[in-house]
Amino acid sequence: xxxxxxxxxxxxxxxxxxxxxxxxxxxxxxxxxxxxxxxxxxxxxxxxxxxxxxxxxxxxxxxxxxxxxxxxxxxxxxxxxxxxxxxxxxxxxxxxxxxxxxxxxxxxxxxxxxxxxxxxxxxxxxxxxxxxxxxxxxxxxxxxxxxxxxxxxxxxxxxxxxxxxxxxxxxxxxxxxxxxxxxxxxxxxxxxxxxxxxxxxxxxxxxxxxxxxxxxxxxxxxxxxxxxxxxxxxxxxxxxxxxxxxxxxxxxxxxxxxxxxxxxxxxxxxxxxxxxxxxxxxxxxxxxxxxxxxxxxxxxxxxxxxxxxxxxxxxxxxxxxxxxxxxxxxxxxxxxxxxxxxxxxxxxxxxxxxxxxxxxxxxxxxxxxxxxxxxxxxxxxxxxxxxxxxxxxxxxxxxxxxxxxxxxxxxxxxxxxxxxxxxxxxxxxxxxxxxxxxxxxxxxxxxxxxxxxxxxxxxxxxxxxxxxxxxxxxxxxxxxxxxxxxxxxxxxxxxxxxxxxxxxxxxxxxxxxxxxxxxxxxxxxxxxxxxxxxxxxxxxxxxxxxxxxxxxxxxxxxxxxxxxxxxxxxxxxxxxxxxxxxxxxxxxxxxxxxxxxxxxxxxxxxxxxxxxxxxxxxxxxxxxxxxxxxxxxxxxxxxxxxxxxxxxxxxxxxxxxxxxx
Numbered sequence: 001x002x003x004x005x006x007x008x009x010x011x012x013x014x015x016x017x018x019x020x021x022x023x024x025x026x027x028x029x030x031x032x033x034x035x036x037x038x039x040x041x042x043x044x045x046x047x048x049x050x051x052x053x054x055x056x057x058x059x060x061x062x063x064x065x066x067x068x069x070x071x072x073x074x075x076x077x078x079x080x081x082x083x084x085x086x087x088x089x090x091x092x093x094x095x096x097x098x099x100x101x102x103x104x105x106x107x108x109x110x111x112x113x114x115x116x117x118x119x120x121x122x123x124x125x126x127x128x129x130x131x132x133x134x135x136x137x138x139x140x141x142x143x144x145x146x147x148x149x150x151x152x153x154x155x156x157x158x159x160x161x162x163x164x165x166x167x168x169x170x171x172x173x174x175x176x177x178x179x180x181x182x183x184x185x186x187x188x189x190x191x192x193x194x195x196x197x198x199x200x201x202x203x204x205x206x207x208x209x210x211x212x213x214x215x216x217x218x219x220x221x222x223x224x225x226x227x228x229x230x231x232x233x234x235x236x237x238x239x240x241x242x243x244x245x246x247x248x249x250x251x252x253x254x255x256x257x258x259x260x261x262x263x264x265x266x267x268x269x270x271x272x273x274x275x276x277x278x279x280x281x282x283x284x285x286x287x288x289x290x291x292x293x294x295x296x297x298x299x300x301x302x303x304x305x306x307x308x309x310x311x312x313x314x315x316x317x318x319x320x321x322x323x324x325x326x327x328x329x330x331x332x333x334x335x336x337x338x339x340x341x342x343x344x345x346x347x348x349x350x351x352x353x354x355x356x357x358x359x360x361x362x363x364x365x366x367x368x369x370x371x372x373x374x375x376x377x378x379x380x381x382x383x384x385x386x387x388x389x390x391x392x393x394x395x396x397x398x399x400x401x402x403x404x405x406x407x408x409x410x411x412x413x414x415x416x417x418x419x420x421x422x423x424x425x426x427x428x429x430x431x432x433x434x435x436x437x438x439x440x441x442x443x444x445x446x447x448x449x450x451x452x453x454x455x456x457x458x459x460x461x462x463x464x465x466x467x468x469x470x471x472x473x474x475x476x477x478x479x480x481x482x483x484x485x486x487x488x489x490x491x492x493x494x495x496x497x498x499x500x501x502x503x504x505x506x507x508x509x510x511x512x513x514x515x516x517x518x519x520x521x522x523x524x525x526x527x528x529x530x531x532x533x534x535x536x537x538x539x540x541x542x543x544x545x546x547x548x549x550x551x552x553x554x555x556x557x558x559x560x561x562x563x564x565x566x567x568x569x570x571x572x573x574x575x576x577x578x579x580x581x582x583x584x585x586x587x588x589x590x591x592x593x594x595x596x597x598x599x600x601x602x603x604x605x606x607x608x609x610x611x612x613x614x615x616x617x618x619x620x621x622x623x624x625x626x627x628x629x630x631x632x633x634x635x636x637x638x639x640x641x642x643x644x645x646x647x648x649x650x651x652x653x654x655x656x657x658x659x660x661x
Contacts, residue, residue: 051509054498057084065460067473067524068131068145069494074517075126077147077158082460082471082524085496085512093156093165094126094149098617100164101608105616105628107544108165115154115168118313123170127151129520130181130247134225138185138252138347138465142529144228146190148180155181155192155221159228161533162621164543167229172313173201173237174217182248183223185256185465189297190230192219193261197242201313207270215320216240218248218261220297228546236304236316238323241382242268243291244284247340247405250297252465253347255365257298260350262338264290285356289333289389291380292341292352294368300328324383330372331380332387335361340405344414345465348431349394353403353416360403360416360427362442364394395442399425404455405521407462409469409499412436413445417457417474423447424457424474424497426506437502446504450495451511452478456521459499463523472497472506475519483513491515534603536623549625551595556580568632570594574607574620577649579640585658588635597625608643611657617643635661 039049057063063081066088071078075095079088094115096103103112103124116123126149134144145158153171158164171177171192179193197214199205205213222234248261269283277283300318303309303326309316323329334341335354342351350363371377371392377385402420409415412433416425426448428434430441439445456475460468479493491513498507536543540552553559556573559580563569568590573580574597586592598607598620609618609626613634618626642653 047507051498051507055083055085055496055510057081057086062527064527065468065471065524066527066530067458067522068133069475069514069519069522070128070131070147071516072129072518072520073125073127075128075149076516077128077131077145078514078516078519079163080494080512080522082473083496083509085494085510089163090516091158091163091165093128093147093158094123094152094154094168096124099619101618101620101626102165104618105630106618106626107542110544111165111168115149115152115156115170117170118172123152123154125151126154129178131521131523132181132183132190133523133525134187134223135183135185135464136187138256140461140464140523140525140529141187142525142531143225144187144223146181146183148177148192150176150178150195153177153192153194155190155230157223157228157230159546160530161546162536162543163532166544169221169230169232171219172315173317174198174219175202179218179245179248179261182250182259184250184259184297185252187223187225189220189235190223191248191250191259191261192221193245193248194218195244195246197244197265200239200317207272210242210270211268214242216243216245216263217317218245218293218295219315220300232315236300236309236318238295238300238318238328239320240293240323240329241320241380241384245293246338249341249343249350249463251343251347251365252345255343255347255350257296258365259295259297260341260343261293261295262290262334262341262352263293264337266290285337288336290336290338290354291331291386292334292338292350292363294330294332294387296328299326303328320382320384324385327372330368330377330385330387332363332368332392333389335359342406342408342463344429344433345408345467346432347465349429351406351414351416353399353406355402355404355419358400358403359396359398360406360414361389361396362394363392367392367394395430397427397442397444399427399444400447405457407457407459407472408467409459409462409472410436410467411469411502413499413502415457415459415462415472415499417454418447419453419455421447422452422454422476423449424454424472424506426499426504439503446506448497448506448508450474450476450497450508451482451493452476452480458522458524460524461526468526470498470500471524472499473522473524475522477518479511479513482511486515492518494519535601535605536621539599539601539623540597540625541623542625549595549597549627551627552597552625553595554597554599556599561585567591567593572596573599574609574642575599576605576607576647577642577653579609579642579653579655582655583658584640584655585660586632587660588632590632592628592630592632594628595625596620596628598622605646606644607646607653609640610643611640612638614638614657619644632659635659
């Protein structure tokens, strides 16, 4: 308690000098009596007070960082402020989301349909894992966000001008996608890896045919930045052996043009415990090492453009033998059961942690190039050249149990999540980073306990060429005793960690429950890099085309209903607190096309639109135009109303949709 009072006294002096709360009653030494009473009553320690000051964000003050988190089985993306750890938005991606009217009648229906199965079967949920921000020269540029769907091998593109999903693509040859969505340094490509091997194109094959017919498959989706869309015609895939490819990272600086992915199940285990065979968890962990996959993606691009690929289900696939013959693919042994291949900010090293090895292994890109140039490499069972570990390893650092994923800061430190230890390990980089910190290179500096079972980890801009430092976030799988009991299904726990000081001074600042599925991975960007719209640029803006919609109207006088046989077209305006027209009458069986334009130009003047009984719900932001299309297959009297509380007369903002029998 003496330590607490000393800290509070020091803080009170600072607050007084800065013109603190003059209305508060001062206690002895100038400490506000109410603050001292709160601290004493709650038993707060000096560390508690420090954490509160580091994370408290007064009303009206904005966070300097924005965190994008995958939404796990919810299929969405979470937007979170840092250090306040306040959820700012949920972005609808693979799962319909009613607040935004995503998937309930507007243009987003077509976006979702883009990710359906080739035969048209609906996919209305996703398992989002790895959000990745677009990059320019290896740094986040704040323009786009990409996210994968592990369950269904899909990729989504989110435009950060309005934080809305613009495109969903279903991979035509892969059924799973865990290793996505990682970008090259200038967002030329978005990389998608499958994880679980399967026959290419989901063809049927038994487990007995695993070695010959099952394959891995990595996809290079070509991104057209000007259009804000993936160009499938310029995208390609590379066939791989049936190891389970996992997480990837792009080289930068000296390693630009190369890509690195870890893998597991080099054992080619097929499961079958019910038949007396080794179960997957045993069969996939027999070997002492797995394979780091090393790709020359610029060479692969040249091979694809030269026509040396086979078209399978509408996309070009570079065959495994071609990848070997054209010197595109190499392997190097890595710690068993790895989960993360993370390139240092300058691109000199690749860090790999193996869940069943207490070390992280650091690979030198320069040594990789020397080994490739020297030649004489052995091959794996499929003919892929394998570079010996001692030829490419720069260092190993023993950290603890269950190392997974690694991120970096601006002081030459690396941070690795330790799943089994439930800790964040801070350790020093060597080489060009050795002068940035006071400790010896390649040494463990601190293990900070977190609660509990940390999976991924992130740092402020920690995946870029110029990390910021300041904060790490631990993405913990279990919360157990951290929060109120809300039943057997508990929230995940994001813990904000202060990394602003060197040495062993890391501190946990904040516990944040995530009670909406299981986030897997996040990225943190400086808030001032994001340039989102405050309102759409012009009245009549179509968020799908990012241009004025030809069916938009700009005045209530233009609102109308037109009939052409059994087709009825409606043009409506929306403004506080009125729809025009208020009556729309059709006949049962009519096909209805309804255009709605929000005329507002005031920030946050959003309106909603729903027709009761018709499963239609739109969110119309200021200036937005949306079009819904449906059959009037239910006769009766239906209200339509604004779902977003918009004004004092919000409840009066209604109309009637009359369907004559």
